[in-house]
Amino acid sequence: MHDMRAVHLAPGEGATVKNPTGGSLTFKVRGEETDGSLTVFESTVAAGEGPPLHVHPHLDEVWYALEGTFRVRLEDEVRDAPAGTFVFIPRGVRHTWQNIGDTQARLMAILAPAGLEGFFERFGRLPDDASVPEAFRTLGREAGMDVVGPPLAQSDPV
Numbered sequence: 001m002h003d004m005r006a007v008h009l010a011p012g013e014g015a016t017v018k019n020p021t022g023g024s025l026t027f028k029v030r031g032e033e034t035d036g037s038l039t040v041f042e043s044t045v046a047a048g049e050g051p052p053l054h055v056h057p058h059l060d061e062v063w064y065a066l067e068g069t070f071r072v073r074l075e076d077e078v079r080d081a082p083a084g085t086f087v088f089i090p091r092g093v094r095h096t097w098q099n100i101g102d103t104q105a106r107l108m109a110i111l112a113p114a115g116l117e118g119f120f121e122r123f124g125r126l127p128d129d130a131s132v133p134e135a136f137r138t139l140g141r142e143a144g145m146d147v148v149g150p151p152l153a154q155s156d157p158v
Contacts, residue, residue: 004035014042017124020132022046023104025124031114039114042066045105050098052136053149059111061089063097068105071152072097078156098152119143 007029014026023044031039045068053073063072063086070081073096074089081087081097089095099105122139137147149155 003032004037005033007033017120018126019043019045020120020123020136021049021051021099025120027117027120028108030117034114036114038110038112039117040108040110041120042106042108045070045099045107047099047102047104048153050151050153051096052133052147052151053094053096053155054136054140055094055146055148056089056091056111056116056144057146058091058144059113059115060091061095062110062112063087063089064108064110066106066108068099068103068107069101070097070105070107071100071158073152073156078152094148096149096152098158100158116143116145119145 009028014028016024016026019025021043023046025041025043028040028042029038065081065083065085067083069083070085072079072081072087074087075094119139123135126135140147
C-alpha cells in the first residue's frame with residue numbers, strides 16, 4: 001500500500017522552519033506525502049550565506065536557483081550559479097553553495113529519496129545563539145549528511 005498523494009501549493013504555502021543559512025525554508029512536499037520517494041523545499045538564503053561542504057551518501061539532490069546570485073562547488077570545481085541555474089548532485093558528490101549577492105536569494109532543492117526533513121526541523125528548533133557549524137555536523141550526521149569542509153565563504157572567499 002503506497003502512501004502517496006497529489007500536492008498543490010500556492011506561492012508561499014507549505015510548512016516553514018528557520019533556515020540554517022539565514023531566512024526560511026518552506027517544505028513543498030515531504031517524504032510522508034511521497035511514500036518516501038522525495039522531499040522538495042524552497043529556501044531563502046541570507047546574503048553571503050551557504051552550508052558547509054557536505055556529502056549525502058544515500059540521496060541525490062537537484063538544486064535550482066530561483067532568484068539571486070549563487071556560486072556552487074561540486075567536488076573541486078566552483079562555478080557561478082545565477083537565477084535559472086540547474087544543478088544535479090548525485091549521492092556521494094562533495095558539494096556546497098553560497099549566495100554571493102547583496103540581498104536575500106531563493107533556491108529550490110529536490111532530494112531523493114526523502115529523509116532530510118528531520119535535519120531542518122531539528123535545526124529550526126535550536127536557540128538563536130546555537131553554533132551553526134556544530135549543528136550542521138551533529139544534526140547532519142544524525143540525518144545521514146556528512147560535513148567534510150567549510151562553507152565557500154571560508155574556503156574560497158569572493
